Amino acid sequence: MNQVFEFSLTRDAFGRLVMTSILGEVFVGVLPVRSFPITAPNEALALVGPHGEELAWIDQLDTQPESVRTLIAEELAAREFMPEIVKILSVSGFGAPSTWDIETNRGATRLTLRGEEYIRRLAGGGLLITDRYGIQFLIPDLKTLDRQSRQFLDRFL
Amino acid sequence: MNRLSIPNCIEPPLRAGEEALAVLHTDLDERLCFARGRVVVTSARLLAYSPGDQGWRSWALSKDLKLQRRDHAGVASLELQNSQGRLARWRHTLAQQDEAARLVGVFERQSAPRPTGSVDEEIPDGAALEDSLGADEEEQAPPSTWALLRLGRFARPYRTELALGLLLTLATTAATMVPPYLTMPLMDDVLIPYQNGRPIDSGQVQGYLGGLLVAALIAWILGWARTWLLARVSERIGADLRTAAFAHLQSLSLEYFGSKRTGDLIARIGNESDRICVFLSLHLLDFTNDVLMILMTAAILVSIDPKSALVTLVPLPFIAWTIHLVRDRLRHGFEKVDRNWGEINNVLTDTIPGIRVVKAFAQENREIARFRAANDRNLAVNDRVNRVWSLFSPTVTLMTELGLLVVWATGIWQVANDRITVGVLAAFLAYIGRFYIRLDSMSRIVSLTQKAAAGAKRIFDILDHVSSVPDPVNPVACGDQTGRLTGRIQIRGIGFRYGHRAVIRGVDLDIAPGQMIGLVGHSGSGKSTLVNLICRFHDVSEGAILVDGVDIRRYALADYRRNIGLVLQEPFLFFGTIAENIAYGCPQATRAEIVKAARAARAHEFILRLPHGYDSVVGERGQALSGGERQRISIARALLIDPRILILDEATSSVDTTTEIEIQQALENLIRGRTTIAVAHRLSTLRRADRLVVLDRGIVVEEGGHDELMRRDGAYRKLYDAQARQAATEAALEAAAAAAAEPTIAALHQAAHLTGAVLAAASESASIPLAATLNAAPPPSREPVAEEER
Numbered sequence: 001m002n003q004v005f006e007f008s009l010t011r012d013a014f015g016r017l018v019m020t021s022i023l024g025e026v027f028v029g030v031l032p033v034r035s036f037p038i039t040a041p042n043e044a045l046a047l048v049g050p051h052g053e054e055l056a057w058i059d060q061l062d063t064q065p066e067s068v069r070t071l072i073a074e075e076l077a078a079r080e081f082m083p084e085i086v087k088i089l090s091v092s093g094f095g096a097p098s099t100w101d102i103e104t105n106r107g108a109t110r111l112t113l114r115g116e117e118y119i120r121r122l123a124g125g126g127l128l129i130t131d132r133y134g135i136q137f138l139i140p141d142l143k144t145l146d147r148q149s150r151q152f153l154d155r156f157l
Numbered sequence: 158m159n160r161l162s163i164p165n166c167i168e169p170p171l172r173a174g175e176e177a178l179a180v181l182h183t184d185l186d187e188r189l190c191f192a193r194g195r196v197v198v199t200s201a202r203l204l205a206y207s208p209g210d211q212g213w214r215s216w217a218l219s220k221d222l223k224l225q226r227r228d229h230a231g232v233a234s235l236e237l238q239n240s241q242g243r244l245a246r247w248r249h250t251l252a253q254q255d256e257a258a259r260l261v262g263v264f265e266r267q268s269a270p271r272p273t274g275s276v277d278e279e280i281p282d283g284a285a286l287e288d289s290l291g292a293d294e295e296e297q298a299p300p301s302t303w304a305l306l307r308l309g310r311f312a313r314p315y316r317t318e319l320a321l322g323l324l325l326t327l328a329t330t331a332a333t334m335v336p337p338y339l340t341m342p343l344m345d346d347v348l349i350p351y352q353n354g355r356p357i358d359s360g361q362v363q364g365y366l367g368g369l370l371v372a373a374l375i376a377w378i379l380g381w382a383r384t385w386l387l388a389r390v391s392e393r394i395g396a397d398l399r400t401a402a403f404a405h406l407q408s409l410s411l412e413y414f415g416s417k418r419t420g421d422l423i424a425r426i427g428n429e430s431d432r433i434c435v436f437l438s439l440h441l442l443d444f445t446n447d448v449l450m451i452l453m454t455a456a457i458l459v460s461i462d463p464k465s466a467l468v469t470l471v472p473l474p475f476i477a478w479t480i481h482l483v484r485d486r487l488r489h490g491f492e493k494v495d496r497n498w499g500e501i502n503n504v505l506t507d508t509i510p511g512i513r514v515v516k517a518f519a520q521e522n523r524e525i526a527r528f529r530a531a532n533d534r535n536l537a538v539n540d541r542v543n544r545v546w547s548l549f550s551p552t553v554t555l556m557t558e559l560g561l562l563v564v565w566a567t568g569i570w571q572v573a574n575d576r577i578t579v580g581v582l583a584a585f586l587a588y589i590g591r592f593y594i595r596l597d598s599m600s601r602i603v604s605l606t607q608k609a610a611a612g613a614k615r616i617f618d619i620l621d622h623v624s625s626v627p628d629p630v631n632p633v634a635c636g637d638q639t640g641r642l643t644g645r646i647q648i649r650g651i652g653f654r655y656g657h658r659a660v661i662r663g664v665d666l667d668i669a670p671g672q673m674i675g676l677v678g679h680s681g682s683g684k685s686t687l688v689n690l691i692c693r694f695h696d697v698s699e700g701a702i703l704v705d706g707v708d709i710r711r712y713a714l715a716d717y718r719r720n721i722g723l724v725l726q727e728p729f730l731f732f733g734t735i736a737e738n739i740a741y742g743c744p745q746a747t748r749a750e751i752v753k754a755a756r757a758a759r760a761h762e763f764i765l766r767l768p769h770g771y772d773s774v775v776g777e778r779g780q781a782l783s784g785g786e787r788q789r790i791s792i793a794r795a796l797l798i799d800p801r802i803l804i805l806d807e808a809t810s811s812v813d814t815t816t817e818i819e820i821q822q823a824l825e826n827l828i829r830g831r832t833t834i835a836v837a838h839r840l841s842t843l844r845r846a847d848r849l850v851v852l853d854r855g856i857v858v859e860e861g862g863h864d865e866l867m868r869r870d871g872a873y874r875k876l877y878d879a880q881a882r883q884a885a886t887e888a889a890l891e892a893a894a895a896a897a898a899e900p901t902i903a904a905l906h907q908a909a910h911l912t913g914a915v916l917a918a919a920s921e922s923a924s925i926p927l928a929a930t931l932n933a934a935p936p937p938s939r940e941p942v943a944e945e946e947r
Contacts (some may be wrong), residue, residue: 080230081231109184136230
């Protein structure tokens with residue numbers, strides 16, 4: 001794993017990120033990956049090649065030039081999908097599997113919970129709920145939800 | 158399947174004669190917000206409507222156009238490209254994965270004319286197969302919260318006993334109703350006349366007292382019969398429930414066990430079925446008894462004096478109201494308590510098997526803290542339930558006391574006005590006392606009922622879970638009359654994902670009967686997953702695995718697996734004798750067969766050295782045996798069932814090289830004449846393989862014999878060279894260490910010799926010298942650095 005600290009980043013016509021290292025090596029289709037997406041999203045990012053090999057390491061995102069930051073932010077925005085649950089409108093039942101109609105920061109949708117064990121408690125009072133298709137819904141802080149949503153959730157915790 | 162249906166107003170603008178061949182309902186927009194869109198492939202065009210667009214966009218199909226599918230963390234994207242760049246991109250969640258796969262398939266077929274004689278029509282489509290597989294998880298209605306009533310299913314076999322029990326209960330209750338009734342004449346006809354100067358008629362008194370005694374005796378006998386009968390039945394219902402839950406658990410897929418924690422399952426099957434049993438035998442009995450008693454008392458009270466009866470019933474609605482108030486809270490509370498019990502069990506089942514790690518890293522205190530934390534949560538939840546509960550019970554008592562007060566007051570007033578006699582009041586008070594005691598105990602049962610309901614719900618959670626590897630409704634007969642397959646395996650474009658992580662992607666493989674295939678690759682490359690798919694521990698997400706030309710999802714699971722022998726890296730021995738462990742897959746095997754299998758597995762001799770031979774008991778995890786010995790027992794186990802398909806999943810990875818040689822010899826016997834798939838990290842163990850398949854990140858990158866792959870100078874060559882280098886360094890280091898410890902000319906000479914030989918082996922491309930060096934070198938099965946798959 002060769003670590004490259006200096007690099008430039010561009011986007012090609014196919015919408016892929018192209019990284020050029022200080023040694024002049026060109027990597028097409030690199031992906032930014034957060035190492036701690038939940039606990040420290042803006043620290044410890046890696047740029048990995050199309051086969052998952054690490055090409056560059058970014059300790060702090062804000063130390064990078066503006067252009068790199070924008071490209072990385074764009075790419076992450078297009079890949080990251082962890083809707084935050086704003087409100088739970090209704091719950092089909094309190095046994096598993098249970099279908100919830102929810103309001104998220106990305107619009108209204110429906111999730112199917114396969115069992116209590118698909119709710120993961122996060123440090124700091126948050127919850128991560130994985131639905132049957134593997135989509136992860138985040139509740140950053142249980143206390144910020146409204147009373148009814150909390151009551152629904154309480155039955156599964 | 159579609160979480161979002163498309164409004165009708167945006168039908169694709171099809172030309173005359175054009176037909177939509179495949180449709181993908183996208184459910185995300187470019188910014189990854191939930192929104193509806195559609196991508197349609199017709200015979201000539203690709204049409205798309207993206208959320209927020211004014212209308213449909215279309216592209217004429219051509220060879221230049223390419224449709225690419227990708228996914229990451231639950232979101233998939235579909236990109237349309239030509240040679241110049243990206244034309245469009247659509248996003249959807251994995252819920253639409255099947256539609257997307259179909260769309261891309263249709264698109265490729267339409268844009269590039271198919272070569273004649275292609276065979277992919279024969280492969281059953283996942284969606285088409287689903288119909289024949291019956292139970293689909295999706296169609297499962299969520300279970301109702303009336304979990305306790307669902308116990309009726311388990312009560313049905315005992316309905317005669319239950320009916321008899323109910324009759325006995327009725328009779329017992331009636332018998333206990335007699336004594337207060339007799340107090341009425343005793344008071345009015347004997348005691349009060351005596352106070353007024355009339356002598357006591359001893360015959361009359363004897364009659365009444367005799368009646369009291371007989372009633373008590375009858376109540377005693379009936380009560381005994383009833384309790385015994387119903388306790389018996391409920392014990393059986395509890396046992397049935399437990400067995401049913403365990404039996405169902407056995408039928409669930411590995412995926413289920415992967416997601417559940419052992420402690421939680423133990424809590425559910427053990428504690429909760431027991432709680433339900435106790436509830437049924439004691440509390441439910443009490444409850445029916447109470448209800449009957451209350452009804453009868455009420456009837457008697459009304460028959461004696463309707464007005465006073467009405468007064469006594471005053472607290473009843475209040476009590477009913479409080480019960481209603483606390484019931485839900487109590488049940489949720491108890492559910493939480495149960496879940497917490499599961500959590501406490503989880504800490505135990507984590508720590509006890511992992512005790513060596515805990516001690517080695519000196520983390521006992523941390524584990525204690527973890528246990529205390531789980532226990533504290535348990536306390537907190539219990540405290541909350543108890544707060545509700547502790548207030549509830551005295552409140553009911555207070556209300557009954559107040560009721561009694563009202564009865565006294567009205568009674569005295571009525572006696573004073575000569576409306577009723579003292580005897581009637583005494584009888585009334587006697588009945589009322591019982592009535593309120595019953596009411597009180599009934600309200601206490603509320604909490605126990607809710608506890609049992611919470612437990613029942615958690616057990617039914619297991620029972621309601623449908624296996625993700627379902628048995629087909631109409632299974633195809635497996636192999637010949639004796640159920641034996643020939644062992645031809647065809648893998649057709651399979652894909653598999655764990656959650657949203659694709660582990661196997663588009664793997665094709667053909668294995669002839671009796672052939673041995675070696676699966677090679679870095680750890681995390683999907684070798685073990687592929688093997689799990691062949692065993693049907695999981696079902697493929699795409700494509701199909703055919704054995705003897707039939708999709709394995711069409712065979713009955715047990716029939717199919719009977720043809721598979723599995724030898725794992727960590728052999729699992731059950732508690733029992735060695736003979737029982739060898740005969741695990743075939744309990745009716747004779748002693749001669751067991752010995753024959755042990756001989757072939759080279760286990761016979763070491764078994765004979767044990768004090769009790771084949772009757773030696775091996776501990777929970779076979780602690781008394783070495784890794785190699787355990788492995789040979791598990792090989793004997795596989796040999797005994799004489800499988801057509803043999804799977805060796807890193808069978809020799811966890812033992813040292815000397816043991817490996819012994820195991821290799823045992824394996825030679827096992828492999829002979831069977832279709833074998835061997836997963837191995839150490840390439841030396843695959844010498845006998847007819848063909849090697851190199852996997853990398855879930856796809857087959859190389860396939861062929863050892864020599865051929867070495868010539869190709871690709872991924873296999875890299876793996877091989879890396880292992881050879883490692884072996885060489887280790888051998889050299891060892892020799893050097895030996896030389897340093899004993900600096901004789903002989904040792905130095907040996908070191909130099911070994912290093913030279915090893916280096917020669919590393920540079921050469923023959924497998925035999927490598928195998929020799931690997932066997933000579935000490936064992937550590939160091940893995941190449943595993944990279945996380947993206």
